[in-house]
Amino acid sequence: MDTLSVGVIGAGYWGPNLIRNFAACPLTELAAVCDANPARLDAVRPMLGNAKAVTSLDALLALPLQAVAIATPVSTHFPIAQRCLEAGLHVMVEKPLAANTAEAKALVELADRVGRVLMVDHTYLFSRPVHAIKEIVSRGELGDLLYIDSVRINLGLFQRDVNVIWDLAPHDLSIIDHILGTGGARSIAASGCGHVDPDIEDIAYVNIDFGERLMANVHVNWLSPMKVRQMIFAGTRKSLVFNELNPVEPIKLYDRGIELSEGIERDGGDLDARRRLLVNYRSGDILSPRVEPAEALQAVVRHFAECIRDRATPISDGRLGLRVVRLLEAATQSARARGMRVDLNPTTNDGGSNGNGDFHAPKVRSCQFPSHRAGREAGEERHPPLLREPLRL
Numbered sequence: 001m002d003t004l005s006v007g008v009i010g011a012g013y014w015g016p017n018l019i020r021n022f023a024a025c026p027l028t029e030l031a032a033v034c035d036a037n038p039a040r041l042d043a044v045r046p047m048l049g050n051a052k053a054v055t056s057l058d059a060l061l062a063l064p065l066q067a068v069a070i071a072t073p074v075s076t077h078f079p080i081a082q083r084c085l086e087a088g089l090h091v092m093v094e095k096p097l098a099a100n101t102a103e104a105k106a107l108v109e110l111a112d113r114v115g116r117v118l119m120v121d122h123t124y125l126f127s128r129p130v131h132a133i134k135e136i137v138s139r140g141e142l143g144d145l146l147y148i149d150s151v152r153i154n155l156g157l158f159q160r161d162v163n164v165i166w167d168l169a170p171h172d173l174s175i176i177d178h179i180l181g182t183g184g185a186r187s188i189a190a191s192g193c194g195h196v197d198p199d200i201e202d203i204a205y206v207n208i209d210f211g212e213r214l215m216a217n218v219h220v221n222w223l224s225p226m227k228v229r230q231m232i233f234a235g236t237r238k239s240l241v242f243n244e245l246n247p248v249e250p251i252k253l254y255d256r257g258i259e260l261s262e263g264i265e266r267d268g269g270d271l272d273a274r275r276r277l278l279v280n281y282r283s284g285d286i287l288s289p290r291v292e293p294a295e296a297l298q299a300v301v302r303h304f305a306e307c308i309r310d311r312a313t314p315i316s317d318g319r320l321g322l323r324v325v326r327l328l329e330a331a332t333q334s335a336r337a338r339g340m341r342v343d344l345n346p347t348t349n350d351g352g353s354n355g356n357g358d359f360h361a362p363k364v365r366s367c368q369f370p371s372h373r374a375g376r377e378a379g380e381e382r383h384p385p386l387l388r389e390p391l392r393l
Contacts, residue, residue: 004305007032007060009080010071011040014094018121019047021297027305036062061087067308069121069301070094073161078103085110090117090308092300095170097321108318110162117307119314120321122174122273126299128291129242129250132173133233137179142235147338148176148216149232153224163201165192165331168220173324174316175231176208176216185323190331191339209341231283239289250291254283267308280340294377318359 006028008018015035032052035041041053054060057080060068067090070080078098084091085107097120098104111118124130136142137339149173159167185208192204206218229244239254259280307314330342 001089003027003029005029005066007034007063007065007068008071009034009057009060009068009084010094011037011044011212012071013037014042015040015071016047017297018071018301019044022257023047023049023051025298027302027304027309028282031065032060032063035288045050045216050232057083061089061358064094065089066116067304069304071121071232073289074099074166075161076109080105084109085114085116085118088114088116090119090304092119092121092304093321094121095123095174095321096120096166096316098325100258101322101326101329104318104322108322111318117304117314118317118318118321119304119307120174120324121297121300122170122178122316122320123296123300124171124175125178125316126303127296128294130178130364132289132291133186133240133242134179135174136240136251137233137235138181140251141238142240143234143237144234145180145214146234146236147214147232148179149234150176150216150218151228151230153219153221154227156222158196158202158222160199163194163204163332164222165201165204165206165335166328167222169204169206169218169328169331170324173327174320177320177323178315179233180210184210184287184296185327185344187341188327188330188334189339189341190335192335201332201335204335208327239293245286247293250284251286251289253289255282255285255286257282272296284287 004027007021008030010014011033012035015033018035019030022028025183030049030051030356033041033048033052034057036055039057041055045053045115045299052063054063061083064135069086070077070084071094072080074096077093077096081091081093089211091111093107096104098107103376107118132335137145142199146199148153152168152172184261187209188206190206192201194200196202202222204220206220208216208218210216233242234257237255241252243252259282260278274324284371291351303314306312326344330344334340334342
């Protein structure tokens with residue numbers, strides 16, 4: 001394969017970025033752009049070169065293409081991707097993969113059946129800061145992770161077809177999945193509300209329990225007067241702060257934390273002994289590793305082409321996309337059940353632990369954590385409203 005012949009479907013908000021990057025990538029040839037709105041095609045026509053502009057999916061599929069990139073509203077992802085896969089094309093879909101778990105799973109199974117690459121454009125996974133974070137965590141520099149805290153807030157843009165969880169949280173959830181290297185989320189809870197449209201949440205707080213006392217919190221918001229893009233990965237040795245809005249120093253490593261005094265077994269002794277446990281605070285250096293700037297979306301399109309050429313599995317393959325959609329669906333379910341925890345219940349033979357992201361149908365439960373570990377788990381010895389009686393949906 002010399003160059004990959006690609007069509008871009010959708011020339012609205014994200015489509016022009018894909019058009020520009022596929023046209024610039026040496027491994028791809030921008031062969032066609034499809035949009036039902038002629039005005040949008042006119043707007044991107046200066047970028048097209050020799051690429052054809054068509055207004056229907058039928059016209060696009062009649063062209064000699066090898067792959068497509070889909071940048072259309074979430075509700076259309078499944079039917080468009082399904083038709084393209086059935087036509088024998090490799091497919092990349094803008095995040096999130098589909099509008100619900102059933103559609104996402106069907107696309108993964110269809111791609112497997114027809115032997116085509118299915119990739120999700122989770123662009124952050126291809127950014128150099130996230131790549132650096134992955135390396136730092138993987139080599140154990142942070143120690144054991146204690147928690148992940150993410151804030152992604154700004155004023156707008158309000159969406160009509162998805163809430164703020166589906167709009168913004170895919171970035172954070174995909175990064176967390178990629179960094180941890182597992183789909184092992186155990187349960188999820190979310191609270192949120194809509195101020196502009198009561199049926200569409202514009203503020204939300206999402207809490208994910210990964211077991212082993214590792215939790216992640218994600219705050220997403222369309223109503224913030226200021227823009228914040230920050231993630232904290234806190235470990236037993238060091239903590240890392242990723243500030244996307246700082247292009248010069250996007251990552252900072254903090255040698256700060258706590259150390260428990262020796263001589264008292266953390267998992268042994270009575271409650272009074274544990275309460276007398278001395279905590280020492282450590283305050284060391286703050287380091288900012290050098291991260292060379294580069295456009296992440298160019299790395300996305302190149303990776304897509306390389307995976308097709310080499311018959312390789314993408315970093316952000318359909319299974320990762322499916323895991324993210326499951327979390328989005330469960331978080332929305334929880335938010336609309338007044339914050340009750342949703343048990344993700346990974347199966348033993350086809351679950352998140354083996355990367356498929358295939359879980360039992362979610363059900364809401366009270367927080368029942370193991371009691372054999374020392375210390376208080378979430379939901380133990382306290383009963384706030386989020387963790388009260390189980391609700392069956």
